Amino acid sequence: MPGPGKIRGELALIEHIRQRSGAVESPLLRLGIGDDCAVLRPPRGSDVLVTTDFTLEGRHFRRDWHTPESAGHRTLARGLSDLAAMGAQPMAAFLSLAVPRSLAATAAGRKWLDRFFDGLLALAALHKVPLAGGDTSEAPTDHLLADITLLGTAPRGRELRRSGARAGDLLYVTGALGGAAAELQSLSQGKRPKKHGEHPQLFPIPRLVVGHALLKRRLATACMDVSDGISTDLAHLCQASGVGAVVFADPLPLHPLAAEHGKEAALQLALHGGEDYELLFTAKPSVTMPRRIAGVPVTPIGRITAAGPILLERSDGSAEPLAPAGWEHLR
Ligand SMILES: Nc1ncnc2c1ncn2[C@@H]1O[C@H](COP(=O)(O)OP(=O)(O)O)[C@@H](O)[C@H]1O
Ligand SMILES: Cc1ncc(C[n+]2csc(CCOP(=O)(O)OP(=O)(O)O)c2C)c(N)n1
Ligand SMILES: [Mg+2]
Known part of the structure; x- marks a missing residue:
């Protein structure tokens, strides 16, 4: 060769x-x-x-x-x-x-x-x-x-679409969020990537085995991947399904590279950073969701509501609108 x-x-x-x-x-x-x-x-x-x-x-x-x-x-x-x-x-x-x-x-x-x-x-x-x-x-x-x-x-006919979420469904995410944006930030500051450890920006892991398991085991009602950031991607899923959603800030799985920036900055990276390539999906509340699928953590992070705004609920019970603020080309 x-x-x-x-x-x-x-x-x-x-x-x-x-x-x-x-x-x-x-x-x-x-x-x-x-x-x-x-x-x-x-x-x-x-x-x-x-x-x-x-x-x-x-x-x-x-x-x-x-x-x-x-x-x-x-x-x-x-x-x-x-x-x-x-x-x-x-x-x-x-x-x-x-x-x-x-x-x-x-x-x-x-x-x-x-x-x-x-x-x-x-x-x-x-x-x-x-x-x-x-x-x-x-x-x-x-x-x-x-x-x-x-x-x-x-x-045939079994693919997981964005449009299958219904009011009352629970919202889940795989893995952790905000790591890709955090690593991008450090690369942009001229920091060399560490030899060891995870590289969510440089080497994101497509969740093929998890996605296929969700389909085969009929666990999910709707699914999409997180490329632009969950604030933007969840808006796509909700629009496609004709529903609203509440996201709970507390259980959001923050990637350790994002958490290094402090809790609030990490939350912003997790919500809007994008490129995590994790799966964001919904399931009926009656489904017993495994905590891990193929070794990948699965975390409940919210619930689907009837058509309406997408809200972010804080641990003190206060809720604020979660506007799409992820990546959008040509904006
Ligand atoms: N230039 C284009 N021509 C036709 N369809 C497009 C074009 N750009 C995007 N789409 C379609 O719009 C939808 C949303 O695109 P996009 O946000 O890029 O999805 P994803 O995040 O899955 O890559 C997809 O169905 C995609 O095929
Ligand atoms: C040099 C550089 N600048 C910025 C980013 C961040 N970034 C670029 S595209 C993108 C969002 C995902 O890309 P897009 O083309 O919208 O993917 P799609 O939604 O079509 O899958 C992000 C967060 C990056 N990875 N590299
Ligand atoms: Mg695309």
């Missing part, structure tokens, strides 16, 4: 990607990289779910904040997280890349690209999702643009 030093030009880069991505085989993928289309054969009785997300240098990562492995990992993680949110299992990934000339033309740039694929393909191997195709072109600026498309499968 050619090393990164040998990647010159679009065709060599594609060949390099093809050789590197061959490690994951799947019975659902009949034809991968190399022809005009990939050919997939979903299992009988399943629906195909499709999601696509940009990862843009300067918007979603920076080469001076994120390592190349992190940029690659995040590119795939964002799509996998959307599949997790609907309880789907990944079938194949497609990656469209616009590569700045400077990255392809220098040894350091080619090394960066190779490490980007180390990050992306390691996560792909972990979840056994083949990279089945994509597109490569020269970026018009010095910013790398990556667009990931994920195809997944779910038992």
Whole structure:
């Protein structure tokens, strides 16, 4: 296999990607990289779910904040997280890349690209999702643009939607919140990431096993992933379901990296920070919810109300409107 030093030009880069991505085989993928289309054969009785997300240098990562492995990992993680949110299992990934000339033309740039694929393909191997195709072109600026498309499968008619929440349901979140925003803040201040420990910004963990368990065990009425921040994402879920909600501030699971900032700042990071890629879901109050699913903590954080505002209830019983203040492009 050619090393990164040998990647010159679009065709060599594609060949390099093809050789590197061959490690994951799947019975659902009949034809991968190399022809005009990939050919997939979903299992009988399943629906195909499709999601696509940009990862843009300067918007979603920076080469001076994120390592190349992190940029690659995040590119795939964002799509996998959307599949997790609907309880789907990944079938194949497609990656469209616009590569700045400077990255392809220098040894350091080619090394960066190779490490980007180390990050992306390691996560792909972990979840056994083949990279089945994509597109490569020269970026018009010095910013790398990556667009990931994920195809997944779910038992026919059983996917977890945002629209299934009903008044009286309880609201849950997996893992912890605010860590991704806290780590981003420290990277933006020039702090080097610690070698050990969790990296919720650099290496978010898509909750595929949890999402699929929620679907299979019929535990959830509605589900979505937290990409923009729960204040914004919960508003989407409530709008889709035609309901309101009360979020309890006290039990919100604050990530230790957020908690370092003090309780109130951590709460703000947890509510509005985004990119935690945890699952936010609802369940009937009669359901006995496990405290952990596949080792991941599941915390009740509120309840669904009839249509109305979303409120944040403090431990003293006072309640305030929780306006969407998470991430929104073009605002
Ligand atoms: N440019 C677009 N063209 C068509 N549909 C879009 C476009 N951008 C977003 N959407 C759709 O709008 C919905 C919300 O998008 P988004 O907030 O990006 O979701 P997510 O957080 O799951 O990535 C999704 O169904 C997505 O497919
Ligand atoms: C350089 C940089 N600036 C800011 C952020 C923070 N940030 C970028 S996008 C985003 C929200 C999620 O991205 P979006 O494209 O809205 O994802 P989607 O909701 O479509 O899944 C956040 C919090 C970042 N990760 N990197
Ligand atoms: Mg999106």
